[in-house]
Amino acid sequence: MWWFLLILILMFGLFKLFNWIMGYQKGNIILDLDDRYFNWNEHVKATKVELEEQGRVVVYNGNGEFIIDGKKYLMIERNVRMGVPLQRTILKLQKDGN
Template sequence: METVILVIGVIGTISLMLFMSNQWLGYGKGNIVMTLDEHYTNLNEYVPAILTKLYEDGKSAHYLGDRKFEVNGKRYVLVERTVPIGRVPTQQTVLMPDKK
């Protein structure tokens, strides 16, 4: 009986860790996740790169200002993260639905 409880606990912990890592990486419901070719520190260069990527993906998009975008008629907020991909720090662009 103790072994069953231990196995269930381990499986539950692993499942929770996978779920939280997906949320941390931005793969939540309704998010648009992109990894661009370059790392951008200047918003004046970053925004056109995001818009170009969205256009390439066949989406209608424009920048509203203050890190907010409108993509296919829905409003999104820009959140950027640096995540390790293959042990290399990579800038990940996440557009999260605007809750306002």
């Protein structure tokens, strides 16, 4: 019986780890862009365009740092392999960003 409880705890931990890696945290912005970008500058431009199309006010400060609707975000890129490879853009809300 104790092994069943241990398996449940491990599964819950893996689920939490997966969500953290994929960027599912309060305040983060997650984008799955249509194209794959191998050049960082092109990826930044596409991210900025996508956010502006969503009606957000966007300023890029360099080094992956954005100001979106007055809040500071850091751009993180993840490549996900679930069937078809997917490039996920995570904009992580910075704690000091008002």
